[in-house]
Amino acid sequence: MKAVVKMGRGPDNVVLRDVEEPVAVPGHVRVRVVATGICGTDIHVAHDEYAHEVPVIMGHEILGVVDAVGDGVDEQWIGARVACETYYSTCETCEWCRAGRRNLCPSRRSLGSFENGGFSAFVVMPVTNLHRLPDSLGPLDGVLAEPLACVVQCLLDPAVVNAGDRVLVTGPGAMGQLAAQVALAQGGRVTLIGLAKDSDRLAIAAALGITTSTEAPETDAYDVVIECSGSAPGAAAALRAARRGGRYVQVGIFGKEVTLPFDVVLYKELVVSSGFASTATSWRRAIALIEQGQVSLGPLVTREVPIERFAEAFAAAAAGEGIKTVIIPS
Ligand SMILES: [Zn+2]
Numbered sequence: 001m002k003a004v005v006k007m008g009r010g011p012d013n014v015v016l017r018d019v020e021e022p023v024a025v026p027g028h029v030r031v032r033v034v035a036t037g038i039c040g041t042d043i044h045v046a047h048d049e050y051a052h053e054v055p056v057i058m059g060h061e062i063l064g065v066v067d068a069v070g071d072g073v074d075e076q077w078i079g080a081r082v083a084c085e086t087y088y089s090t091c092e093t094c095e096w097c098r099a100g101r102r103n104l105c106p107s108r109r110s111l112g113s114f115e116n117g118g119f120s121a122f123v124v125m126p127v128t129n130l131h132r133l134p135d136s137l138g139p140l141d142g143v144l145a146e147p148l149a150c151v152v153q154c155l156l157d158p159a160v161v162n163a164g165d166r167v168l169v170t171g172p173g174a175m176g177q178l179a180a181q182v183a184l185a186q187g188g189r190v191t192l193i194g195l196a197k198d199s200d201r202l203a204i205a206a207a208l209g210i211t212t213s214t215e216a217p218e219t220d221a222y223d224v225v226i227e228c229s230g231s232a233p234g235a236a237a238a239l240r241a242a243r244r245g246g247r248y249v250q251v252g253i254f255g256k257e258v259t260l261p262f263d264v265v266l267y268k269e270l271v272v273s274s275g276f277a278s279t280a281t282s283w284r285r286a287i288a289l290i291e292q293g294q295v296s297l298g299p300l301v302t303r304e305v306p307i308e309r310f311a312e313a314f315a316a317a318a319a320g321e322g323i324k325t326v327i328i329p330s
C-alpha cells in the first residue's frame with residue numbers, strides 16, 4: 001500500500017512509499033482508511049517541530065471502517081465506521097494514566113508520530129481507542145472527530161465558558177472553527193477573528209451563525225479568550241482582549257518559543273488553561289455533541305486530495321488554505 005512516511009529530518013524527508021499492509025495483532029483492529037485529515041501537528045512533524053520517531057507513517061485524524069480484528073477482539077466491530085483516539089499505547093502505571101489522564105502519560109506513543117498512522121490504506125490500532133460514529137454524520141465529517149475531542153478537552157474539561165460570556169476565538173483554522181462552535185453550544189457570545197487573508201474561512205463560520213471579524217479585538221473586553229492561531233500575534237491579541245479576571249485558553253501550538261506580553265496574565269489575574277490531545281471523557285463528550293447536532297463538521301472539510309498528491313495537500317495546509325484538507329488513500 002502507498003503511505004506518506006516521515007523518513008528523517010526535514011520536510012524533504014516526507015515521502016510517498018510502498019509499504020507492507022499491516023495485520024491486526026491481538027487486542028487490535030485493522031482499519032481501512034476512508035480519509036485522514038491533515039493536522040497542524042502533521043506540519044510540525046514534517047518540520048521537526050513536534051516529537052516523533054522515524055520512519056513513521058504520518059496522520060492521526062483518521063476516519064475508517066474496521067476491516068479485520070485481532071485475537072480477543074469482538075467481531076462485531078467489523079464493518080463499523082469509526083474514528084480513533086490518537087494513542088497507540090500508554091504505560092497504564094504512571095500517576096497520570098492511573099488518574100484517567102492518559103493524554104499526559106510521559107510514555108505515550110501516538111499514531112502518526114511514534115506509531116504508523118493514517119496517511120495509508122490501512123492502519124492498525126488498539127480496539128480500546130475506537131469510537132463508533134453516528135450514522136447521521138456525513139461521509140467525511142468523521143475526520144473532524146479527533147480534533148473536536150481535542151477542542152473539547154480544552155473547553156469542556158472543565159467547562160471554561162459560562163452562558164452569556166463574551167468569548168473571543170483567534171484563528172479560523174479547524175481548531176478555531178470547532179472551538180467557536182463548542183463555545184457557542186456552551187452559551188457564549190462568540191466572535192471568531194482572523195486576518196484579511198482568512199475571509200473565506202471566516203465566511204464558513206459566519207454561515208454557521210458565528211460572529212466574525214478581521215479587526216483587532218477590543219481590549220479588556222472578553223470573559224474568555226481562546227487562542228487557536230498558534231501564532232505570537234494571535235496569542236498577544238488574545239491576552240490583550242481578555243478582561244480583568246478572565247480566562248485565556250491555549251489551543252493552538254506554536255511549535256517554537258515565542259515572545260508574548262505575559263505580564264498581562266498578572267496585571268489582569270487571568271486564569272490560563274489548556275488541554276493536550278484528548279481523553280476518553282473528552283471523546284465521549286465530543287461524540288455527544290455530534291449526536292445532538294451541536295456542531296457542524298461537514299462544512300469544515302474544504303479539500304480532498306488523493307494520497308499521490310500529498311505534497312500539494314501539505315503545502316495548502318501549511319499555507320492555511322481552506323479549513324480541513326483530507327488525504328484519501330485510494
Ligand atoms: Zn490533530
Ligand SMILES: [Zn+2]
Pocket residue numbers: 090091092093094095096097098102105106107
Ligand atoms: Zn502512563
